[in-house]
Structures are given as C-alpha cells and as structure tokens.
Amino acid sequence: MASLEVDKVSFQYLQGFSLHEVSLDIPTGSFLALIGPNGSGKTTLLRLMSKTLKPDTGSILLEGNFLQDFSSLELARKVAVIASEQHFDFPFLVRDVVSMGRFPHQARLERTSQRDRQIVDESLQMTQTEHLADRPVSSLSSGERQRVLVARALAQTPSILMLDEPTAHLDISHQIGTFRLLRQLNRSRGMTIITVLHDLTAAAVFCPTVVLLHQGRLIKQGSPSEVITPETILETYQTEVTVHPSPVGGFPQISYPADEG
Amino acid sequence: MRAIVSVASMRSAGLKLVLLLAVTVLVLVGSLFVGPVWNAPWQIIWDIRLPRTLLALIVGSGLAAAGATFQGVLRNPLADPFILGTSSAAAAGVMMSSVMGFDHYSALYCLSLGFALFSIFLVYRIARMQGRAQVQTLVLTGVVVSLFFNAAVFLVFSIFYRESFTTLFYLLGSLTEGEPTLILVSSAIIIFGFALTWLYARELNLLTQGEEAAQHLGVEVERIRKILFVAASAMVAAAVAVAGMIGFVGLIVPHMMRIIMGPDHRILLPASALGGAVFLLLADGVARTAIPPLEIPVGAITALIGSPYFIYLLRRRQREGQF
Numbered sequence: 001m002a003s004l005e006v007d008k009v010s011f012q013y014l015q016g017f018s019l020h021e022v023s024l025d026i027p028t029g030s031f032l033a034l035i036g037p038n039g040s041g042k043t044t045l046l047r048l049m050s051k052t053l054k055p056d057t058g059s060i061l062l063e064g065n066f067l068q069d070f071s072s073l074e075l076a077r078k079v080a081v082i083a084s085e086q087h088f089d090f091p092f093l094v095r096d097v098v099s100m101g102r103f104p105h106q107a108r109l110e111r112t113s114q115r116d117r118q119i120v121d122e123s124l125q126m127t128q129t130e131h132l133a134d135r136p137v138s139s140l141s142s143g144e145r146q147r148v149l150v151a152r153a154l155a156q157t158p159s160i161l162m163l164d165e166p167t168a169h170l171d172i173s174h175q176i177g178t179f180r181l182l183r184q185l186n187r188s189r190g191m192t193i194i195t196v197l198h199d200l201t202a203a204a205v206f207c208p209t210v211v212l213l214h215q216g217r218l219i220k221q222g223s224p225s226e227v228i229t230p231e232t233i234l235e236t237y238q239t240e241v242t243v244h245p246s247p248v249g250g251f252p253q254i255s256y257p258a259d260e261g
Numbered sequence: 262m263r264a265i266v267s268v269a270s271m272r273s274a275g276l277k278l279v280l281l282l283a284v285t286v287l288v289l290v291g292s293l294f295v296g297p298v299w300n301a302p303w304q305i306i307w308d309i310r311l312p313r314t315l316l317a318l319i320v321g322s323g324l325a326a327a328g329a330t331f332q333g334v335l336r337n338p339l340a341d342p343f344i345l346g347t348s349s350a351a352a353a354g355v356m357m358s359s360v361m362g363f364d365h366y367s368a369l370y371c372l373s374l375g376f377a378l379f380s381i382f383l384v385y386r387i388a389r390m391q392g393r394a395q396v397q398t399l400v401l402t403g404v405v406v407s408l409f410f411n412a413a414v415f416l417v418f419s420i421f422y423r424e425s426f427t428t429l430f431y432l433l434g435s436l437t438e439g440e441p442t443l444i445l446v447s448s449a450i451i452i453f454g455f456a457l458t459w460l461y462a463r464e465l466n467l468l469t470q471g472e473e474a475a476q477h478l479g480v481e482v483e484r485i486r487k488i489l490f491v492a493a494s495a496m497v498a499a500a501v502a503v504a505g506m507i508g509f510v511g512l513i514v515p516h517m518m519r520i521i522m523g524p525d526h527r528i529l530l531p532a533s534a535l536g537g538a539v540f541l542l543l544a545d546g547v548a549r550t551a552i553p554p555l556e557i558p559v560g561a562i563t564a565l566i567g568s569p570y571f572i573y574l575l576r577r578r579q580r581e582g583q584f
Contacts, residue, residue: 052473076479083473089336090469090524100467104479108460156478 003028009058033203036213076104080153084164091136101155123154163195204251323451323496325537328511330493343508346406350380351501374498434507434560450499457492462526509567
C-alpha cells in the first residue's frame with residue numbers, strides 16, 4: 001500500500017514559479033530523494049506533501065485519505081517534518097525541545113507519562129544527543145541543532161519522515177552519520193523517508209529511489225543508476241559530467257573536468 | 262536515573278513558584294503599611310490602601326502575563342504591551358467611551374478591548390510581511406502605532422479634559438482608581454485571560470519554535486495565535502481601563518523570570534503574573550513615598566526603570582549577533 005499518492009498536483013506561487021501536474025506514488029517503507037537544480041520545485045513538492053502548502057489542482061492521499069482532511073494533530077502523529085532552517089529564540093533545554101515531539105500524542109492537561117519519557121530518551125540516544133540533554137538549545141552548534149531536530153522528529157514516532165536538505169550545514173562525518181541513522185530507521189522501523197537533497201553522491205549511496213525534478217515537472221523516477229546519468233544531468237543541470245560506478249558499492253558517482261569543454 | 266533528574270527539576274520549579282508566591286504575599290502585606298503616613302489608622306489601610314494594593318496586584322499580573330504571551334507568540338523577547346502600542350490603543354478606547362458619554366462599564370471595556378485587539382493585529386500584520394516578524398520591524402511598528410494612539414489620546418485630552426488633573430494622572434499610569442466595580446470587573450477579566458493563556462501554555466512553547474515547526478508538531482497555529490492574542494489583549498485592556506498606560510512591566514518581568522525559571526510557559530506564565538504583582542507593588546511603594554506628600558504616577562517609575570533595561574536587552578542581543 002502506498003503511504004503517499006500525489007496525483008496530478010499543480011501549484012503556483014504568487015511570484016510566478018509553479019509546479020505542473022506532478023504525480024508520484026511513494027510506497028510504505030520507501031527511502032526517497034528529491035533531486036534537481038535550484039528552483040526545480042523539490043522543496044515546493046515537499047511542502048505540498050506536508051500540507052504546509054495547499055495544491056491548486058490535483059490531490060494528495062496519505063494512507064488512502066485526503067491529506068487536507070487531516071487536522072494538524074492527526075497529521076503530526078503520522079508525519080514529522082524537518083525544515084532546512086530552524087531558529088531557536090528561546091533557551092529551551094535540548095530535552096524540552098525533544099519532548100515537544102510528544103505533543104501530538106498527549107491530551108491537554110495530561111502529565112508526561114513514563115512512555116513519553118522513554119521515547120524521548122530513545123530519541124536522544126539514537127541521535128547521539130544524550131550528552132546535550134541538559135544544555136540550552138540556543139548554545140549548540142548548527143550540527144548539534146540539526147541532530148536535536150531529528151531527535152524531536154523521532155519523538156513524534158511518525159510513520160513518514162520528511163526532510164529538507166538535512167545535511168546542508170554538517171561536516172562529512174555528521175552527514176554520513178545522519179544518513180546512516182535515516183537508513184537504520186528506514187530498515188528497522190520501516191519508516192518512510194522522503195528527503196530533498198542537493199548532494200547527488202549521498203542520494204546515490206543511501207536512497208534506493210531518486211526523483212528528479214526540473215522546472216516544476218517530474219523528469220524521471222527510479223533507482224540512482226537509472227536517474228543519475230550524463231544525459232539527465234545535462235538536460236536538467238545544464239552541466240556536462242561523466243558518471244561512473246563508485247569503487248565501494250558501485251553507486252553512480254559524478255566527476256567533471258576543471259575547465260569547460 | 263534521568264527520569265529522576267527530570268522529576269527533580271519539575272519539583273525545583275514548583276519550589277521556586279511557592280517561594281515567589283511567599284514573596285508576593287509578603288510584599289502585598291508590607292505595602293499595606295507603607296505610605297505617606299506611617300502608623301496609619303485601620304480606616305486608611307482598609308479603605309484606601311487595600312483597594313490600591315489589590316489594583317497593583319491584578320494590573321501587575323495582567324501586564325506581565327500579557328507581555329510573556331506576546332513575547333512567545335511573536336517569538337520576540339522585546340515585545341511588551343506598551344512598546345507594541347496595545348496599551349495606548351486601549352487607552353484611546355477608554356477615552357473614546359468617556360467622551361461619547363457611555364456611562365456603562367461594558368462600553369468602556371468593549372471599546373478598550375476592541376482598540377487593543379485592532380492594534381495588536383495591525384502591528385502583527387505589518388511586521389510580518391516578510392514571513393517571520395523581525396525584531397526591529399516589530400518594535401518599530403509598535404512604537405509608531407503607539408505614537409499614533411498616544412496622539413489621539415492627548416488630542417481628546419486637550420479638547421475635553423484639559424482641566425482634569427485626574428485624567429492626566431490616569432493616562433500617565435497610576436493606581437488611584439477606587440471604584441470597586443471597576444476593580445472587580447478588571448480582576449475578573451485578568452483572571453480569565455490568564456487562565457486561558459495558561460491553558461494553552463504548551464502550544465505557546467511550541468509556537469516559540471516557529472510557525473511551521475509548530476504546525477508540523479500538531480498545533481493549529483492560526484487558531485491558537487488568535488486565542489492567545491485575544492486573551493493577552495483582554496488582560497491589557499482590563500489593566501489600562503483601571504490604571505492607564507503603565508509601561509515595561511510586561512518587558513522586564515517575563516525576562517527576569519525566564520532567567521530564574523527557564524522558558525517553559527507552564528511555569529513562566531504564573532511566575533510572570535506573580536513577579537509582575539511584586540514589581541508593580543514595589544514601584545507603587547516608591548511612587549507613594551519618594552517625594553512626600555506628593556505622589557508620582559507609577560507609570561513614570563516603571564518607565565524610568567524600563568527604558569534603560571530595554572536598551573540593555575537591545576545591546577546584548579546585538580552583541581550576540583541575534584539581529
């Protein structure tokens with residue numbers, strides 16, 4: 001059963017950019033990367049699928065029900081979203097921020113239960129943020145904050161996790177660490193993971209399914225070796241590259257000369 | 262082990278709240294015995310000082326709780342009903358109802374609340390045009406809106422009330438209102454407004470994480486924001502209706518309480534209400550006794566303390582590169 005079905009969805013911003021009749025089925029348990037050049041519509045599509053934006057035409061089904069029929073609370077129990085930027089203006093402790101992920105599961109004057117605490121602890125452990133638990137989130141580095149956001153999303157115990165450029169501000173060890181964590185969640189819990197990515201290498205290594213967007217249209221969907229080819233890269237990114245299998249694992253990797261031509 | 266730590270921290274927050282409550286009661290009782298006359302007879306304490314002390318209690322609580330709420334919803338630690346123009350707008354409403362000769366209380370409160378609501382939504386809309394309300398834009402918009410309503414207030418004053426020292430004193434912020442019905446109605450509104458914001462304290466916590474983040478965590482952002490704006494504006498309107506424009510209580514108190522109690526609004530809101538009461542009681546003590554037998558408007562005292570504090574906060578944020 002598909003966890004998300006996007007059917008001929010179109011959307012236009014006031015400023016002119018638009019998404020044209022995008023259709024996409026995302027089965028439960030997918031690990032999917034949305035790739036494409038800047039302004040191709042990746043983030044817009046993600047925001048439509050998380051109900052942040054409402055489609056002009058077309059429909060989106062979440063586990064067989066119309067997305068717009070879900071209340072924020074119902075949606076937050078199933079879908080967690082990690083946006084590309086998060087400001088922390090107030091000095092909440094890391095543990096408090098992660099506990100906020102339990103909000104959709106708690107009734108109004110209900111006290112934090114043993115189960116809530118246990119899930120928060122697990123989320124801290126999985127993201128290796130336990131040692132930060134009692135520090136104010138405003139004092140952390142950007143890499144640490146990113147992991148706290150992942151922990152908060154995990155505390156929601158969602159069946160779908162959506163991320164927008166989760167590794168943009170991270171060094172390579174934290175990048176790989178983040179993707180390995182996502183892979184583990186995908187494999188051990190069957191969590192559906194949908195992420196916007198600029199890093200084509202990481203997309204090829206970690207994501208069994210890659211969706212390429214260009215100028216608001218879905219160009220190609222498939223395995224990394226089907227989607228990431230010299231032809232599609234030239235067509236969408238307007239850049240000539242060669243693609244060859246990586247020495248480790250045989251994933252499609254891009255290389256390019258220093259000078260043009 | 263960790264669960265124990267967390268329970269312990271909840272307990273220590275509760276302990277701090279109890280301590281703060283004790284301080285409030287102490288200051289409350291103490292302020293009954295402070296005034297231009299020491300050793301005052303019971304008559305004065307009962308008829309004059311008690312209503313005034315109660316007034317300071319509810320006005321201080323209301324303004325501080327409203328300030329904490331505005332700061333959370335707007336994600337801006339510099340927000341305050343006075344700086345955002347909500348107080349001036351409410352005062353304009355009060356003046357209008359008085360000029361138009363509505364002699365029923367409901368008209369006074371309706372106009373005061375109506376103007377307060379209008380101004381906060383106006384400031385919010387203007388400041389939010391680029392998505393996230395920027396600190397400078399918000400404060401600047403608030404100050405301009407506040408200047409506008411101040412001008413309206415003093416226009417009315419100069420036409421209809423130029424002889425009335427009482428009105429001037431009221432506008433500058435004072436706790437001399439002795440009418441029991443007004444004190445009672447304002448108390449009821451402030452208690453109700455506080456209860457409503459406290460009920461949504463967890464949502465307020467989530468709103469500080471940003472609009473979209475709160476939405477994704479399950480908060481109906483639009484609805485909750487409206488409820489919180491209405492509750493906070495009602496507290497401001499009720500405070501202004503009895504005590505005029507007392508500024509900076511809603512800025513200083515929540516900020517200090519955030520340092521002592523942390524940012525969790527479930528604790529911060531009651532702490533701010535108590536702290537606001539203490540702060541205003543002390544300020545009024547100064548206002549009554551600094552230059553005997555003269556009395557200074559308490560709004561002047563809070564502004565004299567509050568303005569430098571505001572500058573200090575602004576400077577600190579600049580140094581931390583938060584602009």
